[in-house]
Amino acid sequence: MLLGAHVSIASGMYKAFERGEGFGCEAIQIFTKSARQWAAKEITDEIAAAFKEARSSSPIEKVVVHDSYLINLAGQDQERWEKSVDAFIVEVERAELVGADYLVLHPGYYKEATRQEALDRVVEAFGKTLDAVGKVNVMILVENTAGMGHGLGAEFFDTGDLLDAMGDDTRFGGCFDTCHAFVAGHDLVSDYDGVFSKYDDEVGLERLKVFHLNDALFKVGSGKDRHSRIGEGFIGADVFTKLVNDNRFKSIPGILETPVENDENDSYGHEIVKLRSYVKGKNTRKKIDWGEYE
Numbered sequence: 319m320l321l322g323a324h325v326s327i328a329s330g331m332y333k334a335f336e337r338g339e340g341f342g343c344e345a346i347q348i349f350t351k352s353a354r355q356w357a358a359k360e361i362t363d364e365i366a367a368a369f370k371e372a373r374s375s376s377p378i379e380k381v382v383v384h385d386s387y388l389i390n391l392a393g394q395d396q397e398r399w400e401k402s403v404d405a406f407i408v409e410v411e412r413a414e415l416v417g418a419d420y421l422v423l424h425p426g427y428y429k430e431a432t433r434q435e436a437l438d439r440v441v442e443a444f445g446k447t448l449d450a451v452g453k454v455n456v457m458i459l460v461e462n463t464a465g466m467g468h469g470l471g472a473e474f475f476d477t478g479d480l481l482d483a484m485g486d487d488t489r490f491g492g493c494f495d496t497c498h499a500f501v502a503g504h505d506l507v508s509d510y511d512g513v514f515s516k517y518d519d520e521v522g523l524e525r526l527k528v529f530h531l532n533d534a535l536f537k538v539g540s541g542k543d544r545h546s547r548i549g550e551g552f553i554g555a556d557v558f559t560k561l562v563n564d565n566r567f568k569s570i571p572g573i574l575e576t577p578v579e580n581d582e583n584d585s586y587g588h589e590i591v592k593l594r595s596y597v598k599g600k601n602t603r604k605k606i607d608w609g610e611y612e
């Protein structure tokens with residue numbers, strides 16, 4: 319797995335690379351704008367060029383963008399839905415501008431509608447998005463969710479149905495969040511193989527492009543989405559050991575979204591060193607200096 323973390327773009331988008339490198343990341347995830355606001359500062363040619371320049375000399379191999387938390391493509395309220403679609407189009411355009419590999423989204427939530435109506439809404443939104451952005455290289459990844467309230471994505475077949483509805487369009491794929499899966503009832507602890515064979519049946523492992531590596535503060539099936547540090551939650555070190563040694567996921571980014579303090583004793587650097595210590599055999603990736611956290 320390409321180990322990485324969600325990093326800040328404060329005081330310059332390109333700074334995400336030096337932050338990520340400081341933690342020993344092989345992949346990073348960013349927001350290209352505030353995740354809790356609709357408005358976005360324009361990505362000028364200079365900003366995009368600086369980002370790509372920083373990437374070209376960085377050992378970081380993959381760049382993932384996460385979309386805004388405000389966007390709900392499954393909603394039934396027309397005005398809010400249109401606003402969400404417009405905002406999602408902007409997210410895709412921005413991710414494309416900076417040359418990101420993937421854009422992750424939560425499929426959305428619904429009230430006073432059936433699951434099918436909600437899915438149809440998302441598919442319609444994806445269609446509008448593709449019409450608006452034209453040919454893009456960035457892949458759009460549907461993340462599995464914790465399943466609180468009327469949320470799509472707690473079942474793997476929600477993702478599968480959405481991807482199927484997009485036909486064989488290779489611009490779509492899946493993102494697997496370990497905490498979300500576990501609290502939604504997919505028991506990685508007692509049945510690691512079963513969970514992934516289910517994902518394979520309902521989505522297809524070949525369509526899985528990014529992991530979010532988060533331990534879970536609450537129990538399996540609790541529906542409560544609270545992340546905890548790796549090895550300190552109900553998922554535990556054994557599952558993460560299996561994941562980082564699973565050959566099927568060898569070249570897939572595994573992005574940390576765990577609650578670290580960002581101080582010298584507790585940062586994504588420490589989380590990555592912990593994950594690396596779970597990797598069996600020799601470290602074949604020589605480009606990165608792990609010294610700082612060892």
Ligand SMILES: [Zn+2]
Nearest residue numbers: 461495530575
């Ligand atoms: Zn996530």
Ligand SMILES: [Zn+2]
Nearest residue numbers: 497498543545
């Ligand atoms: Zn979460």
